[in-house]
Amino acid sequence: MTFTPHGKHLIAGKWVDGDGTFSSQPASGTPHNFAVGRIADVEAAAAAAEDAFWSFGYSTRKERAALLNAIADEIEARGTAITEIGMQESGLPEARLNGERGRTTGQLRLFASHILKGDYLDHRHDEALPDRQPLPRSDLQLIQRPVGPVAVFGASNFPLAFSTAGGDTAAALAAGCPVVVKGHSAHPGTSEIVAEAICAAVKTCGTHPGVFSLIQGGNREVGAALVQHPLIKAVGFTGSLGGGRALFDLCAARPEPIPFFGELGSVNPMFIFAAALENRGEAIAQGWAGSLTMGAGQFCTNPGVAVMLAGDAADAFVKTTGDALSQVGPQTMLTDGIADAYRSGQRRVAQASGVREVLTTRCDLRNATPYLYATTARAWLDNEELAEEVFGPLGVIVTAETVEEMLAVAQSLQGQLTCTVHVDAEDAAAAAGFMPVLERKAGRILANGFPTGVEVSDAMVHGGPYPASTNFGATSVGTLSIRRFLRPVCYQDMPDSLLPEDL
Numbered sequence: 001m002t003f004t005p006h007g008k009h010l011i012a013g014k015w016v017d018g019d020g021t022f023s024s025q026p027a028s029g030t031p032h033n034f035a036v037g038r039i040a041d042v043e044a045a046a047a048a049a050e051d052a053f054w055s056f057g058y059s060t061r062k063e064r065a066a067l068l069n070a071i072a073d074e075i076e077a078r079g080t081a082i083t084e085i086g087m088q089e090s091g092l093p094e095a096r097l098n099g100e101r102g103r104t105t106g107q108l109r110l111f112a113s114h115i116l117k118g119d120y121l122d123h124r125h126d127e128a129l130p131d132r133q134p135l136p137r138s139d140l141q142l143i144q145r146p147v148g149p150v151a152v153f154g155a156s157n158f159p160l161a162f163s164t165a166g167g168d169t170a171a172a173l174a175a176g177c178p179v180v181v182k183g184h185s186a187h188p189g190t191s192e193i194v195a196e197a198i199c200a201a202v203k204t205c206g207t208h209p210g211v212f213s214l215i216q217g218g219n220r221e222v223g224a225a226l227v228q229h230p231l232i233k234a235v236g237f238t239g240s241l242g243g244g245r246a247l248f249d250l251c252a253a254r255p256e257p258i259p260f261f262g263e264l265g266s267v268n269p270m271f272i273f274a275a276a277l278e279n280r281g282e283a284i285a286q287g288w289a290g291s292l293t294m295g296a297g298q299f300c301t302n303p304g305v306a307v308m309l310a311g312d313a314a315d316a317f318v319k320t321t322g323d324a325l326s327q328v329g330p331q332t333m334l335t336d337g338i339a340d341a342y343r344s345g346q347r348r349v350a351q352a353s354g355v356r357e358v359l360t361t362r363c364d365l366r367n368a369t370p371y372l373y374a375t376t377a378r379a380w381l382d383n384e385e386l387a388e389e390v391f392g393p394l395g396v397i398v399t400a401e402t403v404e405e406m407l408a409v410a411q412s413l414q415g416q417l418t419c420t421v422h423v424d425a426e427d428a429a430a431a432a433g434f435m436p437v438l439e440r441k442a443g444r445i446l447a448n449g450f451p452t453g454v455e456v457s458d459a460m461v462h463g464g465p466y467p468a469s470t471n472f473g474a475t476s477v478g479t480l481s482i483r484r485f486l487r488p489v490c491y492q493d494m495p496d497s498l499l500p501e502d503l
Contacts, residue, residue, distance in 0.1 A: 003081035005189040007034040009041055009216055010199055012048035013209030016041065022218035024188050027091030027332050027366065034188045037215040037222035042180075046231040048210030049149035049178035056211050057146045057176045060501060064174060065112035067205045071165055071173075072105035072112075074197035074204075082193055086159050089187040091332030091366070096295060097160070104160045107167055107456045111174040114458070114479040120144065121502055122488070138493045141503055144486035146176035148233035151226045153247075154184035154191060155238035156334050157298045163187070164194040164214060167456075167476055168236030168261075175485040177234070178211045182226055185217030186335045192216075227251050227260070234485055237262040238300070238476065241389070241467050248470050261484050262470040263463065265389040266417040268451050269305040271406060271434060273427035276448070277313045284422050285317045288395070289324035289370075291450035296331035296368045297393030298338070301418050301451040301462075304390060307377070307409050310399035318397055322359045322372050328393070330367035338391060339366045345390030346371050352386055354379025358397070368392050377405040381412055403430050410434055415465025415472070416442040418451035441465065443475065 008015040018035030025031065056064075075082065079101060086097045114120060121144050128139035150172040154163035161167065164181050172179045183191035195214040202209055215222060227235050227250050235251060237244050237260065244262040251260040272284060291303055306321075308314050333339040343363065349355060354375050361369035370393040377400035380386050386396060400406040410419075419442040423431045438445050443464035454462055454477050462477035463469040469476070474484045491499055 003078070003085050003189070003193050005032045005034065005085070005192045007032060007188075007192070007216075009035055009037065010195045010212070010214040011041060011044050012213055013199060013202065022185065024089060024185075025336065026088045029088035032189055034216045034218065036218035037182070038219070039222065039225050041215045042222060042225045042229055045180045045213035045215060046149060046226075046229045048213060049180055050231045052178040052208035052210030053146075053148055055208050056178055057148070059176060061115045061118065063205070064176060065116050067201060067207055068108045068112040068170065068173060070201035070204050071198050072108040074200045075101065075105050075165060075194060078193055078197055082160070082190065085189045085193060086187065089190055090159050090334050092159075092295070100158060100160045103456060104165055107161070108165065108170050110456060111170050111479065111482065115174050115482070118502065120479065120482055123503065128493070141491045141494070141499070142488055143491075143500060143503055144483065145489045145500070147485055147487050148177060149231055150177045150179050150485055151232045151235045152179055152181045153223065153235070153237040153239060154181060154187075156184050156186045156338060157300070158238070159184075159187040159190045160194065162238045164191045165198055167481060168238075171481040172236065172485045173211070174482045177485045180213045180215065180226060180232070182223050183214055183216045188216050223247065224250055228254055230256065232258065234258055235260045236476065236484070239264070241265050244470065259484070260470050261474055261476065263300060263417070263476050264467050264469060265300060265391070266464065266468045267304040267387060267389050268301050268416060268418045268420070269307060269410075269413065270303050270420040270422060271410065272306060272308040272317070272422040273424070273431055274309055275424040275426035276422040277308050277317060279424055280422070281313050281317045282320050285320035286324050287450055289321055289328070291452045292395050293325065293328045293331070293370055293393040294452050296333050298334055298391060299452050301454060303418075303420060303451055304394060305396050305398060307398045307400065307406055309403070309406065310376075310401055314397075314399050318358055318374055321395065321397070325359050325370040325372055325393075325395070328370050330363060330369050331393070333366050333368050333392065336366055339363070339368060342368055342390065342392035342394070345388075345392070346394055348385055348388070349373055349390060349394065349396065352383045354383065355386070370394065372397070374399065377401070377409050380409055387412070387414060407434060407437065410437045410441065413441045415468040417462060417464050417468045418442055418444045418446060420446040420449065420451055422448055443468065443472075
């Protein structure tokens with residue numbers, strides 16, 4: 001099945017042209033033209049979403065679960081065509097996109113199952129105590145209720161799992177919130193075919209068509225208008241620190257400020273302790289090289305920094321990592337802009353004081369090749385720019401003279417999505433002193449692994465203190481992500497006839 005995009009927006013069940021077009025920039029294949037988003041499209045989509053909320057926001061959990069499962073069915077029915085256009089636009093390999101599609105449908109089905117259980121509603125009931133002295137107590141019941149229409153921004157690095165029908169959209173729909181998606185201009189055709197799947201599921205389930213709209217990219221003003229629209233009540237975003245912070249500030253500056261759930265980036269440091277380095281340094285180095293270059297390093301959990309004690313074992317680690325990375329050839333990056341940013345980040349690291357090159361390569365156009373640098377803990381602490389994310393397969397090894405210096409590196413970190421410790425039994429006492437620090441720095445802490453795999457499950461946390469994300473109490477992956485688009489409501493002495501069905 002071959003899919004040829006028609007290039008229109010989807011606004012409340014109708015495909016809509018724009019006043020102008022932009023051309024996609026695929027890694028391979030034929031470019032296609034797509035309608036440029038307009039302020040008028042934002043107005044129409046937000047109004048339709050608000051209209052849909054009066055029914056969808058008060059639908060049953062069974063009805064919303066049916067919609068989520070129907071979306072998954074429709075995506076799977078278009079699987080071959082989705083993979084084909086996704087490969088053309090992003091340059092990602094077939095196996096990666098097939099896996100990402102499975103993750104997308106899997107999280108839709110997981111959320112459907114989760115809301116049917118009802119635990120996420122956090123129902124609390126304080127029964128009335130009419131005879132309590134000195135004052136009686138009313139009957140109080142608490143439940144989580146949907147906030148209203150949600151804006152979702154598609155991510156460049158995950159055209160399926162973090163975009164049109166990705167985690168933010170799935171979580172908002174599960175909560176009972178209509179969604180307006182601002183598609184990413186890196187993969188507009190992929191966004192369109194997934195929107196077709198959602199539209200078909202909405203029709204099958206008889207859901208209000210305003211429950212989902214897709215506005216294609218091509219105009220940054222549309223993103224600003226979307227987060228500032230008074231009918232939008234929350235925003236989900238995965239992207240750059242600069243773009244995310246600008247949108248976050250707009251949300252905060254509204255007459256009615258709204259929550260902005262932005263996942264903005266992380267260097268995901270690894271701390272390799274002495275015994276683990278001595279006993280397993282070669283294996284850890286090999287594993288790190290594989291994790292660092294997976295998907296051309298275009299994962300928000302890419303482990304870009306390794307911290308360890310200086311010495312012969314560290315020297316061997318540096319050599320093994322460099323040798324492993326030197327075997328990795330050029331990989332296609334998602335967009336020309338991301339490739340340019342990678343080269344800019346590489347130059348920034350290379351020019352920093354106290355940094356030496358271990359592996360330097362040459363990358364041009366839309367290609368990425370690995371780079372490896374080494375520095376000391378003292379130089380790291382003196383160069384704040386070394387702690388800034390380089391989105392791509394670039395690694396920095398930081399060697400410390402003492403465990404206390406390693407701890408100082410940990411304490412200097414900004415908020416992270418992940419931190420990793422590589423420890424053997426002999427390292428337990430030293431590593432224990434790091435745990436309180438790492439808990440304050442990251443949303444997920446790993447032992448003896450690599451963070452590039454993010455399980456979609458009940459216990460997963462994909463978030464962290466700023467700038468990893470803009471809301472340290474939330475996650476953008478896993479069933480807890482649904483709670484971002486809910487708020488608690490208390491019902492006092494309410495007759496059963498007026499209570500929500502879930503009570």
